[in-house]
Amino acid sequence: MMPEKICGKPEKTKGRRKKILGLSLGLVGLIYVLYLFHLVSSFPPLKKEPAVIKKEIVGAYHLHTRFSDGRGRVEDVVKAARKNQLDFIILTDHGQPNLACLQSQGWRQGVLVLAGTEMSTSRGHLVGLAFSETVRNLPRQAEEAARIIQKEGGFTIIAHPYSKVSWSWGKENELYLGLELIDADTMLRKKWLPNLPLFPLLLFNKRIFALRMLESFPLPFRQWDRLNEIAPPHYGFFSCDAHLFYETLLSLFHLHLPLERELPPEFKAAREIIFNSLQSGAFYNAIDSAxxxxxxxxxxxxxxxxxxxxxxxxxxxxxxxxxxxxxxxxxxxxxxxxxxxxxxxxxxxxxxxxxxxxxxxxxxxxxxxxxxxxxxxxxxxxxxxxxxxxxxxxxxxx
Ligand SMILES: [Zn+2]
Ligand SMILES: [Zn+2]
Incomplete structure (x- = not known):
């Protein structure tokens, strides 16, 4: 009789423990779901403007595809751009230059796909845009590369100057047209761990997930102002630097171009209008998912x-x-x-x-x-x- 009694007790305790564990897990799960629900329902909705200005066009800049270290194809980025109602996207795969990326330009499903190249230089990463298609073998020396791009009709933007591969500042800053003020990739890398509990939002509310990644980072803004005092003009760019999660990252940072007329249907003419607007600083940046x-x-x-x-x-x-x-x-x-x-x-x-x-x-x-x-x-x-x-x-x- 005794051994039976001894065996019976632990089984009963085990069962009770399992029950308590199950109940606790259920409770934690319930609290978590309630938390996500509260977060989503308490977030202010997007307010649509009643009359959108017809001639203003909106796009996303600094995007990577499988032509370098991005996870998606050009079609995936185009799909994400359509979901975010963008008029144009600017691909910037790594290379000296990246020819495959440059050759992917054109109208695709109503989205103007433009391309440049993100170069690895002696000072850091430098994005070259609008240069002639005959350019080959861009040098690693930053000033030299910027000079060639300029001579070939293009312009350069200093990429993520204070994060990832930071830019080492030199003297000839007038060679570069501008710098990136903020980039989504840096924020995603920085915030993915603290934002781990929000990952389910990627399935049903990408907007809140994206906005929760943001934080203020005044250093590039200060440097931008400094550059405009010593070597004007320098223009500021909001950058996606997207390698994956295209739909989410393309919802965040946009370039807005208030144009004098609609974009023409011919690719080359449309490309010229956008690159000319960027090159002359005739645009503003915005966080449109806010x-x-x-x-x-x-x-x-x-x-x-x-x-x-x-x-x-x-x-x-x-x-x-x-x-x-x-x-x-x-x-x-x-x-x-x-x-x-x-x-x-x-x-x-x-x-x-x-x-x-x-x-x-x-x-x-x-x-x-x-x-x-x-x-x-x-x-x-x-x-x-x-x-x-x-x-x-x-x-x-x-
Ligand atoms: Zn980079
Ligand atoms: Zn990049």
Missing amino acids: QPASGFNFWAKKGEEFYPMGRLIKLKPGEKVRLYIRAPTFVAGRLVLIHNGQKILTTMEKEISFEPEASGFYRVEVYLQDKSILPENLPWIVSNPIFLRMDQDDAHSD
Whole structure:
């Protein structure tokens, strides 16, 4: 009798333990599901603008495919671009240059596929765009590579200057057209572990997953302002640097080009319009998955003449110029006007104009008022600068 009793007790305890373990796991699972449900339901929805400006076109820049270290084919990126309603994408596979990537350009399923190359150089990674298709064997020396790209009709952008392969700054900064201010790949790498519990969101709410990766990173913005003081012009680019998760990463950072007319159907003409806009800084950057940013604009008017973002305006003594800023009207945003790296005006108004009195560069940042969407200090919209030069400055520098 005794041995039976001894055996019976542990079995009973085992059963109870299993029950408790099962109940606890169930409870943890339930809390986790409730947490995800709460996160999704408490997130502000996208507010669609009633009338989208017809001529503004939107695209994503810095994308990798299987032509280098990306996981997807060009078709996969195009599919992701269509899902995100993008007009164009810019592929930038690694190479010196990457010929297969360059040859993949063209219209595909209504998306304009453009390509450049991300070069590995002596200073870090450098993206070359819009250069002639005859270019071969780009050198590793950064300045030399930038000079060749420039001579062949193109321009270069310093990729992820403060993350991954950081850029080692030199003297001839005027060789580069601009730099990346923010990139999705760096954020994904940094945040994937703390965001591990949010991975199920990739199945049913990619937007929240993507936004949860973001954090403010002011260093590239400061360097951008510094470059525009010492070697203007430099333009800022929001970069995807996507290798996988295309649909999610292509929803985040966009380049917006307010154009004067619709894109033409001929590939070469359309390509030229987009690359010319980028090369002249006539575009702004936005985190459209936070809220759609279309409708923003920043321009200047001197007399009867209009100047888009990116332009240098020369003023003779007595001449006046006026800057105009228009924010998208359907969400609350805080406009900040920056002059030579310093905030000089902050307003909640949707449309303002300002008469600048000093030379230098003026640019705009817009922050969402709803703090639950983006981390504080991370701008929703970042314009490219407008540069002013009074005639006295010329006399001074002579
Ligand atoms: Zn890179
Ligand atoms: Zn890259």
